[in-house]
Amino acid sequence: MITAGIDMGSKTIKVVILKDGEIIGKSIELAGFESREAAEKAFAGALEAAGIAQGDIEKTTATGAGRKNAPYTEHEVTEVGSDARGVRELYPNARTVLDVGAEEGRAIRTTDEGKVLDFALNEKCAAGAGAFTESMSRALEVPIEELGPLSLQSDASIPMNAQCAVFAESEVVTLVHAKTPKQDIARAVHDAIASRIVSLARKVGFEPDVVLIGGVAYNTGFVDSLERALETKIIIPEDPEFVGAYGAAIIAAEGL
Amino acid sequence: MKAHYGYKDGAGDFFIIIDTDNCIECADHPCIPACPESVLEIIEDDYEDMVCAVTMDHRKKIKYSCAPCKPDRDRPPLLCVTACPKNALEHLW
């Protein structure tokens, strides 16, 4: 049985193809301004990796903010549903899922059976999601991939006052002018965003194991801040940004 | 005075409204110890009355500060609101 999951994120589009529970192809594309085209491209990439044709896929489930625009799709699930399902498959002991993407942060609490018990969202404000770190990397003039390793070099904790991505950019510029070491600023940025994700986790009453997914999970500085604030170890899967699409593909298979 | 502390951002309206005329006659200010996150304090306002206010520290992040009291499921009555004998406190979210 072959199924596909497509995660129509605001910034990137992910496709995972499953055959009898095994991932046989996956692909990611920047959403850009033509998300439909990008989705088709991502699909083509995953099909090629799997060495199959579109017609071989029995069912496709879409998730993500733009799931209404997904091509080749028979069925949709919410991000909460697909995240929880994907994480459950990878880590049966997970009870809390944190998903931090470009434009949204999410905390999901699941039962011992893997059912969604509660969830909370940060949405529509860049300060609560990956877009915040992107703005700050611009203000710091440090590429986003280097922001994490840079902040790990810091052992000073300085506060950030601004709670808005726009005002925080000015604050970062002021700190740079005041000759504050860049690694300390980077850490302050990660502490700031982590504190907002922690509040979501608290809201859903987080329990271990805690699994972090979404593109921002690649940011080691953010993970460090998050672990410090939550006072717990966090599990990060190998391909954190594909977990939603993976969950959707599993849900597609279960529906058959 | 109807003091709106908090903010409006892309995600919504997060205001605590305090009708401070009530606080002037309120002897014990029971709202203050009731809040587990120390969000509230008594200040002397611009007209020299002692009234309840949201602390400076929390004004720009009350959505997060108050989050522990506001689970999405089975939300209990808010501790500060329940503690106030004069119904002077209101949360907008």
Place this chain on the structure above:
Amino acid sequence: MAEFWRWKEYNWHDENKDWRDGELITAGVDVGSVSSQAVIVVDGELYAYSNMRTGSSSPESANNSFNWAIEGTGLTLDDVGFVIGTGYGRVNVPFSHKAITEIACHARGANAMYGPSVRTVLDMGGQDCKVIRCDEKGKVTAFAMNDKCAAGTGRGMEVFADLLAIPIGEVGELSLDVEEEPPPVSSTCVVFAKSEATGLLREGWSKSKVLAAYCSAMAHRVVTLLEQVGVEEDFAITGGIAKNSGVVTRLEKELGIKALPFDTDTQIAGALGAALFAQNLLRKKLAKAGK
């Protein structure tokens, strides 16, 4: 940081009056994040003021604006009986006797400038947005202040002006130069609205059309804040955005209420209110000393 609005720094004093004839001389100093003002009041009458950019230090800005206000008057700090600091840097006015919030000072100042019929003041600054309601004495009855989020502030408008490479002062007029009003930008968040605008430009929207969509989104946002607190006439708008016709026209239309005519000098409303508060306190102080 770029400036939200280009404006002239200025000072003024009443040539037809001599402060030496007065009894109660008080001052208000408003140190804002973008501009600072000092106002001297003699027996409740506006006597002198200044308006200038805030520098990197609040105490210095307070000193400079005070010195500029008294320039050419022969007045010195020693002649002033009571000074009140207000605004974002209010606790950093070195020579003040007391600090009062800009909310209370703004209401008091608007009451004096526009007359006692003013009930609602909307102040849209570079980094915040305030709605203040007051009674006929200029006492605050309700307020909301939003300084957390850049949307609805001058800063948010600056981001758009930068994106489109348009001088901030031309944004309002340009945004009105559209045949048909486009739907407002759907994201409130400035960061997300900016990417939305980039997409619209790629679709071939003119700069005017994009600005129209943003100005109306901003107007709508401010209207919701106004409605939160309640709007009652007379209604006045102060602060940098009061000069942006693109936002003000749309805001008035949505509210169905016209704002009182705009006057540049309303920038001193906060400092004037502070000076008037200072007068009350000076009177109290003198009465006490007299006993």
